[in-house]
Amino acid sequence: MRIEKIELPYSTSGTTRSLQVFRFGRAAVGPKIYIQAALHADEIPGMLTAVQLCNRLETLEAEGKVVGEIVVVPVANPIGLAQSIQGSSFGRFSLADGTNFNRHFPELIAPVAERVRGRLTVNAGQNRELIRVALLESVSTLCVSDEVSALRRTLLSLAVDADVVLDLHCDSEAVTHLYTSTAHAHRAGPLAAALGAKALLTAEVSGDHPFDEAVSRTWLELARIFSEYPISQSCFSTTVELRGDGDVSTALARHDADAILRFAALEGAILLDHPSAIPTAVAATPLAGVLPLAAPVAGIVVFERAVGDWINQGEIVAHLVDPISRSELALSSEIDGVLFARTRSRYAIAGQRLAKIAGREPIRSGKLLSP
Ligand SMILES: [Zn+2]
Structure with missing residues (x-):
């Protein structure tokens, strides 16, 4: 396990916030899975699941069973986590500008299209790597005007070249449910089933550009723009709502971490000795x-x-x-x-x-x- 600390630009004198990034396995040898928790900062079930994931991944890595790369960010929003108002957490919206922390991620379609125009070939694998480099370059040149926009850019920089992106959230009172692109419903189905989800909600565009769409929709749009070239849908992303915000327990976190690892094994990022079978995929609804x-x-x-x-x-x-x-x-x-x-x-x-x-x-x- 390698721990990386990424400092965010300070918003006021004397303060510094950072993202702690936990990396397992090695880059570029197998699928990359990126998992973050608590982008809406006071949504704690995913944070505890991330703890359980890191525990399990440490052991798997020591056994040589992490064959891809898994990146975990247990606290994806240290800005929102500090927003406590007289004892009540306020993690969904930025107190600085009122925006929802999981909306208005930068649009990458146009800058990536400009970078790859004239360079695509008939080789789908080469196109995938070309687009991933263009994605990373485009993210690195995004303008950052404040701490929140720096957070958004940093999270994108960690996730945008991944094969799989899981954004762990929770609702108020809820059963587990997932959001994903219509094009990725078939990939979300097994994950939803392993988690015991009761709903899998799909949309091509859900509005206001949340994180999961920001990392995956570029691929869909590039395939439309450059329809004469083979462009695979190389980033599956989903927002996973782990029940309600009061559903925080070790048993639930272990259950959810186990489900995510079974899915990671299915995706070829880790090896599990005796993974239990994933039940029938959850049917998607719009x-x-x-x-x-x-x-x-x-x-x-x-x-x-x-x-x-x-x-x-x-x-x-x-x-x-x-x-x-x-x-x-x-x-x-x-x-x-x-x-x-x-x-x-x-x-x-x-x-x-x-x-x-x-x-x-x-x-x-x-x-x-x-x-
Ligand atoms: Zn949320």
Whole structure:
């Protein structure tokens, strides 16, 4: 195991933050898998899973069983992790500019296309290496104006040449679910199954350019731009939501680390002696098919259904109770689907999203992710 410390440019005098990067195996001899946790800084389940992963990978490496390269960043957002306001963590948005830490990653399609134009050949392997070099060069020349943009550039620089990128997050209260590109649903299926996920949500473009799309979508677009040349989809990326933010336990982290290692073995990055079989792949459903159940009025939230439940159209998911008039409003689902996430908050302001149900048919368009 090699530990690398990457310092971020300071934002105020007397402060310094850094990323700690744990590397296992060797570069350029097999598949590279990049795993980061807690980009939304106070999402801790992935952080503990990363600890378990590093423990297991240390042993596997000593046994000579890491045959590719695995890079783990257990704390992907030290800026957000320090954002504690009178005892409450605030890790989703930057206090400096209000932006979501997992949105607005730089677009790499145009700069990479310019770098490879006129240099592609009929050899898919050569094209892959050419594009990877162009990706790294393009990331290295991105303008950095502050600590947050430096963080985004640094994370991209670690991940953009990987074969597989896993971005570990969690929801508020949830069962495990994954987001990935429609083109990569077949690769995410076994990982989702190994993790015991209840939903695999796919979109070609989900909006506002989250990290997973920033590292993989360039390949899809280059294949379209240079359709006369063979360009393989050489970066599979997925956002993995490891249940809810309170689901932090050693048992769960060990389970999730084990699932990720079984997937890494399937991808050819590590060797496992007796990996247990991965169950049937989870079927993908469109991210555009997710129904966000919102509160039409303010009230006390009383959920009637648990995360992981299958909900039929018309069934009541929650009641909103007005504490003044004592009236109750039933909130029912407009679709059939899996209730895969719900808010931990038990008081809703008008308009607040309370739960998410994964349906099979698209019902939305535009920006598809939560704010
Ligand atoms: Zn998150």
